Amino acid sequence: MPSGQHKRRRFTIIGEHPVSEFGKLELKDRFDLMVIGGGSAGFAAAIRGAELGFSVALVEADTIGGTCVNIGCIPSKTLIRAVEAHHQAGGKRFRGIETLQGRIDWPQVLAHKDELVLELRQTKYTDVLAAYPDIAYFRGRARLTGNNRVDVDGRGYTASKIIIATGAKPWAPPIPGLDEVPYLDSTSALDLQPLPTSMIVLGANAVGLELAQLYARAGTKVTLIEVLPSIAPFEDPAISAALRGYLEGEGLHVVTRFMTRVVAKPNGHYLVTGSSGDAERTFEAEQLLVATGRRANTAGLGLEEAGVGLGERGEILVDDRLQTHNPFVYAAGDVIGKDMFVYVAAYGGMLAAENALTGAARTYDASYIPRLTFTDPQIASAGLTEDRARQLGYDVKVSTLPMGQVPHAQAGRDPRGLIKLVADAATDRLLGAHILASNAGEMIQTAVLAIRFGITVGELRETMFPYLTSSEGLKLAAIAFEKDLAMLSCCAG
Numbered sequence: 001m002p003s004g005q006h007k008r009r010r011f012t013i014i015g016e017h018p019v020s021e022f023g024k025l026e027l028k029d030r031f032d033l034m035v036i037g038g039g040s041a042g043f044a045a046a047i048r049g050a051e052l053g054f055s056v057a058l059v060e061a062d063t064i065g066g067t068c069v070n071i072g073c074i075p076s077k078t079l080i081r082a083v084e085a086h087h088q089a090g091g092k093r094f095r096g097i098e099t100l101q102g103r104i105d106w107p108q109v110l111a112h113k114d115e116l117v118l119e120l121r122q123t124k125y126t127d128v129l130a131a132y133p134d135i136a137y138f139r140g141r142a143r144l145t146g147n148n149r150v151d152v153d154g155r156g157y158t159a160s161k162i163i164i165a166t167g168a169k170p171w172a173p174p175i176p177g178l179d180e181v182p183y184l185d186s187t188s189a190l191d192l193q194p195l196p197t198s199m200i201v202l203g204a205n206a207v208g209l210e211l212a213q214l215y216a217r218a219g220t221k222v223t224l225i226e227v228l229p230s231i232a233p234f235e236d237p238a239i240s241a242a243l244r245g246y247l248e249g250e251g252l253h254v255v256t257r258f259m260t261r262v263v264a265k266p267n268g269h270y271l272v273t274g275s276s277g278d279a280e281r282t283f284e285a286e287q288l289l290v291a292t293g294r295r296a297n298t299a300g301l302g303l304e305e306a307g308v309g310l311g312e313r314g315e316i317l318v319d320d321r322l323q324t325h326n327p328f329v330y331a332a333g334d335v336i337g338k339d340m341f342v343y344v345a346a347y348g349g350m351l352a353a354e355n356a357l358t359g360a361a362r363t364y365d366a367s368y369i370p371r372l373t374f375t376d377p378q379i380a381s382a383g384l385t386e387d388r389a390r391q392l393g394y395d396v397k398v399s400t401l402p403m404g405q406v407p408h409a410q411a412g413r414d415p416r417g418l419i420k421l422v423a424d425a426a427t428d429r430l431l432g433a434h435i436l437a438s439n440a441g442e443m444i445q446t447a448v449l450a451i452r453f454g455i456t457v458g459e460l461r462e463t464m465f466p467y468l469t470s471s472e473g474l475k476l477a478a479i480a481f482e483k484d485l486a487m488l489s490c491c492a493g
């Protein structure tokens with residue numbers, strides 16, 4: 001049922017959190033579905049449950065909306081866009097166009113970011129919840145106390161089915177000395193004042209890369225350290241190598257294959273000591289950001305007692321219908337320890353609710369999930385890398401196109417990046433797409449549809465793409481499987 005058709009429920013606001021109009025007097029203690037965690041996965045699950053006509057309770061221990069709106073996607077992306085505007089000012093991309101770079105008023109930038117977070121938390125979570133009268137919202141910490149029992153801050157409830165959507169939190173490796181210094185994580189790094197003069201970023205996967213470039217563009221001298229051989233280590237090697245070059249071109253100091261041995265803060269500055277090969281090196285900076293991954297929030301939830309199995313990293317183990325080892329309990333979102341993107345969390349929440357409540361057997365399909373890193377240029381990929389496709393035994397064919405050959409990039413004087421398509425030579429089906437481009441995130445969706453719906457390289461080639469768009473690059477890359485692009489006239493024709 002569209003949300004507009006719902007009867008609006010009155011809310012009492014306690015602090016910034018809504019509580020149902022019954023507040024603590026909510027008499028109901030039995031629900032068809034209890035969802036633990038009020039982030040994107042939890043919201044999607046609760047809304048789907050209510051849409052299907054079931055009574056639903058949604059329990060959130062902290063701030064409504066969870067990671068994405070409060071401490072993840074929204075604050076990070078608006079800060080990235082803000083410093084991008086600063087970075088581009090004063091650039092010399094277009095002959096005859098002179099722009100000047102002004103100063104950064106960082107407290108204003110952070111305040112503007114906070115306003116957006118507040119606005120979107122209100123409109124996308126608090127107001128949306130108000131439109132679903134069949135969802136009871138509890139502010140409290142939940143734990144399982146039996147097959148169908150949930151305790152919320154000392155009060156017990158019964159639920160026919162339970163969905164755990166408690167998300168994940170920043171994780172740091174056990175590096176000697178790290179516990180003894182107050183380092184930044186992805187949350188505190190989005191609220192840091194004043195702007196530091198120098199920063200070491202440990203970890204060069206999506207979060208580390210985004211924040212490293214953000215601070216470098218704001219004027220901080222950044223050293224980016226990665227233990228693996230390349231930055232963006234799970235992407236196609238050509239993309240990792242090209243991005244490294246662009247970041248170094250902007251002044252970031254990038255160090256790979258670096259095993260950190262010890263961290264200290266003897267005189268107000270952080271010292272990170274370790275080795276790459278035989279040589280021991282120490283890096284020094286005013287701030288240290290640890291961006292070495294996220295781990296599932298599963299501690300204290302009573303999961304083991306409830307027969308919910310956990311993996312080595314504390315993630316909830318689920319089958320392909322998102323059911324845990326306990327048949328009454330499902331899990332979705334970051335808490336299952338993989339594909340940590342907000343749209344995957346929402347997809348999982350919805351799917352878990354349908355499977356739990358209706359007995360549907362919808363399976364979790366990860367084959368086409370778009371993976372994005374919001375650096376500039378952005379990384380966007382979907383499907384299989386060339387290496388993975390070969391490991392799986394495909395007869396692989398590959399096409400690589402520098403963005404400099406895409407008319408949109410030529411006209412915009414931004415030739416940075418490349419497109420790499422991976423296809424099955426036997427069937428001509430697209431297996432994977434890997435893009436490094438200023439707006440790769442917009443381009444990847446064409447490839448996502450192609451991978452999901454089995455579209456062939458030939459079909460991509462024969463489809464019209466609007467001229468002078470970056471997505472046209474995908475058509476050009478499809479043509480480049482069999483034709484020299486120098487032989488083409490305008491419009492990929």
Ligand SMILES: Cc1cc2nc3c(=O)[nH]c(=O)nc-3n(C[C@H](O)[C@H](O)[C@H](O)COP(=O)(O)OP(=O)(O)OC[C@H]3O[C@@H](n4cnc5c(N)ncnc54)[C@H](O)[C@@H]3O)c2cc1C
Nearest residue numbers: 037039040041061066067068072073142167333334341342
């Ligand atoms: C810096 C950063 C940038 C990101 N950028 C992007 C991006 O641009 N695009 C993108 O797609 N993804 C991005 N992500 C990832 C995205 O934010 C997450 O994948 C998504 O928010 C996960 O949603 P979730 O519902 O699984 O968990 P969460 O949103 O974390 O929600 C879990 C909720 O459960 C609550 N909870 C925990 N334990 C309990 C308990 N016992 N009882 C009750 N409640 C509990 C928590 O308080 C939390 O609110 C980013 C993440 C970070 C950290």
